[in-house]
Amino acid sequence: MGEKRYVGAPVVKKDAPSLVGGRPVYTEDLAPEGCLVVKVLRSPYAHALIQRIDCQEARKMPGIACILTWEDVPGKRFTMAGQTYPEPSPYDRLILDRRVRFVGDAVAIIAGESNQAVDKAMKRIKVTYQELDPVLDFRAAKDHAVLVHPEDNWKSLAPVGADNRRNLCASGIDEKGDVDSILASCAHKVEQTYHVKANQQAMMETFRAYSYLDTYGRLNMVASTQVPFHVRRILAHALDIPKSKIRVIKPRIGGGFGAKQTVVAEVYPAIVTWLTGKPAQIIYSRYESQIASSPRHEMEIRVRVGCDQEGILKAIDVYTLSNTGAYGEHGPTTVGLSGHKSIPLYRTEAFRFAYDVVYTNRMSSGAYRGYGATQGIFAVESAVNELADQIHMDPVAFREKNMVRQGDVMPAYYGEQAMSCTLNQCMSQAAEMIGWKEKFPCRDMGNGKVRGVGVAMAMQGSAISGVDVGSVAMKINDDGFYTLMVGCSDMGTGCDTILAQMAADCMDCDLEDIVVHGTDTDISPYDSGSYASSTTYLTGMAVMKACESLREKILKKAAQYLNCDEAELEFDGRKVRQVKGEKEISLKDIGNQIMCNNEEALAAWESHTSPISPPPFMVGMAEVEVDKETGEVELIDYVAVVDCGTVINPNLARVQTEGGIGQGIGMTLYEDVTYTEKGQMLENSFMQYKLPTRQDVGKVRVEFAPSYEPSGPFGAKSIGEIVINTPAPAIASAVCHATRVQVRELPITAEKLCRGMHPEWFGHGSPT
Amino acid sequence: MKIQFQLNGKPVQAEIQPDTILLDLVRKMGCKSVKRGCETSNCGLCTVWMDEKPVLSCSVLAARAEGRRITTLEGLEKEAQEAGRYLAEEGGEQCGFCSPGFLMNVLAMERELDSPDEEEIKEYLAGNLCRCSGYMSQLRAVKRYLNRRKEG
Structure with a gap:
């Protein structure tokens, strides 16, 4: 490998001209004419049994191809969670169930020739429900008299402490040292509870998929998904058909952020096509995407932290109560990150992390960028900020005394060692950028407004250690260009381009010489998928391995053609030549010659997995301006410094960071989730679910403090998820420094602050 | 009902229903760049020009395109x-x-x-x-x- 030309360069994404040119490259654009329109009739009740469902009249409506109810689908339970098999998520789903478990749960599938025909038929389906008491309060769900999943064929494949007879999706504890006695001896302590709601990923392209039978009678599924190989397995389970009968293709995706790591919509067109033989497509409305999808797990987290007189943190105790909703997708795993990716930010003598994940009759949760770490970091970083405030120590200085450093072993992070960590540099750089010393803690602006600053740290992982698999296949074509076949899912993040950058540098060729082929489960090598911040780190290593073996094969083939020993040869990306001699052959000639009279394919196929999951680290700092009368918050400035190891593509890494912070700002200040007493979610459109606009995010400034991760490709770690984790605690603390009101339940609204600042205006009632 | 309008500079006609939405019509006529991100005119993804003025095509009846110039990214x-x-x-x-x-x-x-x-x-x-x-x-x-x- 020669000089790096592409790794570290702000390369434009390979698919950019198509995307900015509005080319038809997304699922709906590609669907064939005449696809059946598939829609789902949804439950109006949070908990009910379907006593009778009469579709006779609806089935006779013009243009209706089929209507399916719980009586028409296989009875084997499965999970929609896109995870490696055996999934930690319980098998608690049917495509359609007689028991409906949240407002919006699927009752019937209707397929017809047009939207209008399907809508009309849906109105003619007569359902008689037996309403049941729902479990709506997640704090009361464990051991509740009402069970969300009383059924006998509910199944948990992994030892995660699940028990459907107790409404438990998972339960567990991890600890080191005697937390209680150490906390008892601490000079200063904070014990508080923090609440994060079930925020929606709200990617611009809602859930969608279409299916058809191919020449061989196999079910072909084109889906907007992050996990094509898991879709294949899950559809096989759901339809109870062999996996060999299914092919999954991923086109361009209009955003995922974890939402599409759950197979939310694919089963509906799949069963229609499988039963009717006709192509079928489902497009979720935004309404459906808001009420019946895979949002963040609502978590309530109790944190106890304590330090000595000097501000040395001694112990952290975290208890997380997570609400998985009606089904258990990602329930047992997201909760783990709430402790395992918050507690290790600090050196402490002892820690305890305990958790329960409960079923309720609310929308099922799923994977959302940050995956539990976001919730845990909001809680732990807020508690640390409150502790620093309590002892009148600058929270930056407090962290500098206590933060994890390179070389540390992290007991709360599975005992892994931080081999690459510039968190301390992130902190000083961020403080410099925002002008922390001048601005901390607050400045009265003299116009009824006050500005405050706040800080938070974050970490995440890079792939799931010992589980995730990244694979690529690479081949040489005539004229010597390469095809790089990947099984990961570019969802706009640019991984197709990033992997090509790495491959081009490994092969010493131009980026244009690498053709990337996105995922088709019939063709692509198996990759567990693009989630858990895995692709750059894991699939990147697979690229490096594949390039290494391809280079060896090129030398071997050249030695054969040149009639010499391969040890005499070197490859510079264009030609193979003798180091001390005259013989040479170009890659172009090799590529062309192997098309004739050849017995060995010039191709490499490599997988990679990692026993460790090196954390990226970052620091975020916020400056807010609060109206002292109304409590209105304006975000003035947000700075972030990220250690993601080597930055492979600075433009794409920067936009990942800015975008993650934007979503973090949304959940912190704007995006609320509330339910009616009957369990209906109220923020069911973009009218009520307030995504931040470009006028709501202030100024976000990003810098990098690269470390070098020895186990990653070119020293890289992940970046995709960590970037959402700092805004909530940093903004909450900035607001607190401005107003002395610490909001512990997101979002931080003007109303909560107003109540906190002026309790006398409201009589009784706690602000937060 | 039948309407006539200009789509990306070319005169076209289309058979529509009274409740056909402009977004669905232009997509059907091959302008796949036009996307729907919500149904409540909040997201801006479906923006097209009507006589050079941006409109949200999810919230415009196709019938209103009669006699107008509609421009999409295509x-x-x-x-x-x-x-x-x-x-x-x-x-x-x-x-x-x-x-x-x-x-x-x-x-x-x-x-x-x-x-x-x-x-x-x-x-x-x-x-x-x-x-x-x-x-x-x-x-x-x-x-x-x-x-x-x-x-x-």
């Missing part, structure tokens, strides 16, 4: 690629799903406003949501695009 290919290049050079297109609607408004803003400042740009484009980028790269791209002649 009709502005060269300009879209040029403005889009600035976006891509910042890595700001990301998933790309909101790019067409965004670019339709950027190009409309260029025609409507003379040297807009940062606040004016943000205000003009406030109706275009993007969930990937956090907006900073879009702002950098728009500023560079509008100043491209000065940049040389």
